[in-house]
Amino acid sequence: MTLESYRREVSxxxxxxxxxxxxxxxxxxxxxxAAVADIARVADVSTATLYKHFGSKEELFAATVEEVQNAVDDEFAQQPPGATLAEMLHNAARTYLSLQFDRNLNGLMRIVIAESGRHPKLGRRMYLSFVNRRRDGATAAFDKMVAAGWLKPHDTHLSATFMGGMMKEFFVWPALFDPTFTIPEDADAKIDEIIAVFLARYGAGHP
Known part of the structure; x- marks a missing residue:
C-alpha cells in the first residue's frame, strides 16, 4: 500500500x-x-478534522442521510434467484421496512420535518434524498419489469408513487407521529394486499 492510498484509507x-x-x-x-463539537468528540477527531470533511452542520446531516439511503439502495437491489414477481416486490417492501425502522430513517425524517420551517434548504434537500431518490429507484426497477414483460406498459413514475404511498400509509406515517410504533405483526399480510392491488392494475401475468 502506498502512502497516498494509506492516507485515503485513514481519511x-x-x-x-x-x-x-x-x-x-x-x-x-x-x-x-446536536453540537458539532460533541459529534467530533464522539468520533474521536478534532473539530478542525470534522470541518475538513464537512463544511457545515447541514452538510454533515445530509451525509448522514445519504449513508442510510445508500444502504437502502444496496439492499433494495438484492433479490434471491428464481423469485416470482410477487416475491420480488414483497422482498423489496420488507427491505424498505427493515431499513426504515432498523436504520433509523423514521427518526431522521422526524428531525427533517421538525427543522424544515427553520431550515427550508435542508428540508428541500432531504426531500430529494428521502422521497424523490427512492421513488426514482422504484421507477427504474418498474421500467425494467415493463421491458421484461412482467408489468404492463404504463407510467412507472406514477405506479412507484402509488406503491410508495400505500407503504407509507400503513407503516411510515404512524411511525412518524408515534416514535413507539413498530412494524406490526400483520405486516406481511398488509404488504401482500398492497402487492395484489398493484399487480391487479399493472401486472402482466408474470409468475
Missing part, C-alpha cells in the same frame, strides 16, 4: 466515524441541539 475511516457519531447525536438530541 475515509475518519469520515465514516464522523457520520456514525453524527447519526447518534442527531437522533439523540435533534438537529438544533
Amino acid at each position: 475515509s475511516a475518519k469520515r465514516a466515524d464522523i457520520v456514525r457519531a453524527a447519526a447518534d447525536q442527531f437522533l439523540k438530541h435533534g438537529y438544533q441541539r
Whole structure:
C-alpha cells in the first residue's frame, strides 16, 4: 500500500466515524441541539478534522442521510434467484421496512420535518434524498419489469408513487407521529394486499 492510498484509507475511516457519531447525536438530541463539537468528540477527531470533511452542520446531516439511503439502495437491489414477481416486490417492501425502522430513517425524517420551517434548504434537500431518490429507484426497477414483460406498459413514475404511498400509509406515517410504533405483526399480510392491488392494475401475468 502506498502512502497516498494509506492516507485515503485513514481519511475515509475518519469520515465514516464522523457520520456514525453524527447519526447518534442527531437522533439523540435533534438537529438544533446536536453540537458539532460533541459529534467530533464522539468520533474521536478534532473539530478542525470534522470541518475538513464537512463544511457545515447541514452538510454533515445530509451525509448522514445519504449513508442510510445508500444502504437502502444496496439492499433494495438484492433479490434471491428464481423469485416470482410477487416475491420480488414483497422482498423489496420488507427491505424498505427493515431499513426504515432498523436504520433509523423514521427518526431522521422526524428531525427533517421538525427543522424544515427553520431550515427550508435542508428540508428541500432531504426531500430529494428521502422521497424523490427512492421513488426514482422504484421507477427504474418498474421500467425494467415493463421491458421484461412482467408489468404492463404504463407510467412507472406514477405506479412507484402509488406503491410508495400505500407503504407509507400503513407503516411510515404512524411511525412518524408515534416514535413507539413498530412494524406490526400483520405486516406481511398488509404488504401482500398492497402487492395484489398493484399487480391487479399493472401486472402482466408474470409468475
